Amino acid sequence: MLAVFGVGCSSDTTEPAAPLSGRTVEIAITDFEFVVPNEVLSSDRIVLLNNDSVDHNLMPLDESFSVDVGAGKTAELPQLAPGKYAFHCHIHPDMMGEIVVS
Numbered sequence: 001m002l003a004v005f006g007v008g009c010s011s012d013t014t015e016p017a018a019p020l021s022g023r024t025v026e027i028a029i030t031d032f033e034f035v036v037p038n039e040v041l042s043s044d045r046i047v048l049l050n051n052d053s054v055d056h057n058l059m060p061l062d063e064s065f066s067v068d069v070g071a072g073k074t075a076e077l078p079q080l081a082p083g084k085y086a087f088h089c090h091i092h093p094d095m096m097g098e099i100v101v102s
Contacts, residue, residue, distance in 0.1 A: 025040050025046055026046075027046060027099065028051055029048070029051060029056050029069070029095075031052065034087075036098065039102070040099055042079070042082050042101050042102070044101075045076065046077040048067055048077060049069075053071050055068065055069070056069055056091060057089045058089065060085050061086045065078050083101055084098060084099075084100050085098065
């Protein structure tokens with residue numbers, strides 16, 4: 001079976017694409033505050049976990065997307081390209097945070 005996969009391989013010297021990390025990282029909401037992970041890769045799956053007893057939301061300041069999350073629930077953010085994303089909860093405007101994706 002290995003011989004079958006080896007047939008047709010080129011000797012191209014270009015670097016292979018970086019594999020997906022396969023990680024899940026979590027932005028938690030606790031006591032009306034966002035708790036953001038220190039390291040987020042563009043290949044990570046980002047989950048929003050609401051530990052509060054009220055509904056919340058995460059929306060970048062540029063309003064490029066919006067993720068609602070019910071009390072005690074989780075929701076998934078879209079895949080993010082590398083960059084810095086300042087965000088807030090549109091339900092509770094004083095809740096703000098920032099995520100840096102590399």
